[in-house]
Amino acid sequence: MFLDEVTVTVSGGKGGAGCIAFRREKFIPRGGPAGGDGGRGGDVIFRATTAENTLLRYRYRRSLAAENGRPGEGSERTGRSGESLVCPVPLGTQVFDEDGVHLLADLVDEGQTFCAARGGRGGKGNAHFKTATRQAPRFAQPGEPGERRVLRLVLKLLADVGLVGYPNAGKSTLVSRISAARPEIGDYPFTTLVPNLGVVDAGDDRSFVVADIPGLIEGAHRGRGLGDRFLRHIERCRVLALLVDVSSHEGRDPVEDLATIERELALYDERLAARPRIVVATKTDALDEPERLARLEREAARKSVPFLAISAVRGEGLRELVGRLARIVFETPRTADPGDNHSGREPR
Ligand SMILES: Nc1nc2c(ncn2[C@@H]2O[C@H](COP(=O)(O)OP(=O)(O)OP(=O)(O)O)[C@@H](O)[C@H]2O)c(=O)[nH]1
Ligand SMILES: [Mg+2]
Incomplete structure (x- = not known):
């Protein structure tokens, strides 16, 4: 619980x-x-x-x-x-x-x-x-x-890296591959109902903490799906990893998915929009239309956001991802804004 x-x-x-x-x-x-x-x-x-x-x-x-x-x-x-x-x-x-x-x-x-x-x-x-x-x-x-x-x-959990994405994007699978945490994984949306933390070994006796939070969908800021109530757990992350499923399993478009996630983050708190981030294309092993991956990569380049493609199932791209996250984590001070007034309740 x-x-x-x-x-x-x-x-x-x-x-x-x-x-x-x-x-x-x-x-x-x-x-x-x-x-x-x-x-x-x-x-x-x-x-x-x-x-x-x-x-x-x-x-x-x-x-x-x-x-x-x-x-x-x-x-x-x-x-x-x-x-x-x-x-x-x-x-x-x-x-x-x-x-x-x-x-x-x-x-x-x-x-x-x-x-x-x-x-x-x-x-x-x-x-x-x-x-x-x-x-x-x-x-x-x-x-x-x-x-x-x-x-x-x-x-508000103190994690270094926040994983954000649609339900089923592969967030929990990624956490289970790069840390000792064993969150539940399922091929249905909203498998993860509460945040999980995982500690990632970054080598050289250094480690960082990732937070796997429940999936976001369009309208989360209005309470759709599980809403944005778990976003408070990434408020203090130094870097956000935006996970986008590039396989066509879900029947959505990766570029639109990325735009929706970005929009929900900004609607929750515009300061999150300025947080260092990396776009991570997931499930490349199930990529049936390579153009989907290419379009997402071009979109990230257009926004000048770092980009990486992984397959958590095959273990591809994970070392590189951990290395890049570690570099950002260890170079960025924690965001612990003392004036922070997001208690989850609007001022009356
Ligand atoms: N082919 C393939 N399937 C994957 C990969 N990563 C995750 N999956 C599958 O995608 C489904 C969803 O994975 P989860 O890790 O539970 O996704 P999630 O983002 O945590 O989902 P929620 O908790 O519902 O938000 C599961 O059936 C996984 O087995 C991958 O790299 N390749
Ligand atoms: Mg999950």
């Missing part, structure tokens, strides 16, 4: 109440106020970790509350602070406000944390309120409530 957006309520722990107490000791009459302070409430903290791959653990646990602080005690003893609640999230999780408009945190590094709700301060005990004219204060402060808010968590 994979879940990439969820709304949660976070509540910091309440501060413990201050204590009202007086010193009672032998030989010290009227010992004076001795009520200790309440403990602080715990915080709710999100922490990015590679141990998580999805936000699934929050599907049935939407209310995240840290422990309350303990009340203060006599003899000026401070109450114990509440434990903070540390909530693990996958790398690439963005924290938005309830409306999904303001980005509050972008957790991209292992161990990076964000304090989502602070615990309340503990109340002061009556020991604090003694003055020259008020020797025996019979009051103390209550603890402060913890912060409470509704937040929207949105996962």
